[in-house]
Amino acid sequence: MSGSIGGACESKFAAVKEEFERNFAERGEVGASVCLSVNGETQVDLWGGMANPETGDAWREDTISIVFSCSKAATALCAHILIDRGELNPEALVADYWPKFAKNGKEKTTVRMMLNHESALPTLRDPVRPGGFEDWDYMIQRLEDEEAFWEPGTRNGYHMINFGWTVGELVRRVSGKSLGTFFREEVADKTGARFWLGLPETEDVHIAPIIPYAPKPGDVPTEFAIKLVTEPESIQHKSFMNNGGWDFNNRKSQAAEIGGGGGL
Incomplete structure (x- = not known):
């Protein structure tokens, strides 16, 4: 696993945290975050791993990344x-x-x-x-x-x-x-x-570059x-x-x- 898991998770959503941790321990996750709110209250807010493996930069609370087709929403x-x-x-x-x-x-x-x-x-x-x-x-x-x-x-x-x-x-x-x-x-x-549709050049944000998926044998x-x-x-x-x-x-x-x- 690259890096550690940060953030917080309400006990009733402990299974979400367990699966998030398994992504790193068993599924080859590099860096990621997940946030879940219910009725406006944050229940899960987790992040972990590396934002940029080439530089060793860790994924932080404020790290963002491109979300591809979620942009359509x-x-x-x-x-x-x-x-x-x-x-x-x-x-x-x-x-x-x-x-x-x-x-x-x-x-x-x-x-x-x-x-x-x-x-x-x-x-x-x-x-x-x-x-x-x-x-x-x-x-x-x-x-x-x-x-x-x-x-x-x-x-x-x-x-x-x-x-x-x-x-x-x-x-x-x-x-x-x-x-x-x-x-x-x-x-x-x-x-x-x-969130931005067109990130201003003046905006100082922590961006995690996307690592394109590479097909594996057996896929x-x-x-x-x-x-x-x-x-x-x-x-x-x-x-x-x-x-x-x-x-x-x-x-x-x-x-x-x-x-x-x-x-x-």
């Missing part, structure tokens, strides 16, 4: 705040807010379809230029020009990273603020949440993984690999407002 929350205020209509056409989106089979896409992963833009067909994920305007133009992968609203398909730009651009156009600014002002600042690949590896023209492959060389551990990338997978 923060992005969706921004849209739902605008819906609740009556400023964004879930039944309206996206074109009512974002006129240039309405082409190449996307003309009838609604706001609800954007939120439901039904807007038919799970990925991009042509290669994303190097660093493209860090350029909001570039990604928006790419989405405007992309042809729908199916008739919007007729089926669901996970929008792995694009969700952050499709929904985020609606937030930007309706509120007049960037996605990250809206989240900070309307959610984080009001709740005290230490049974999923259907998704098989298509990702064997079918380069598949949606699975392009969703995962067509990312312009996205380096999620790069500070510039962490500062970009990648609402589909870059929150931390």
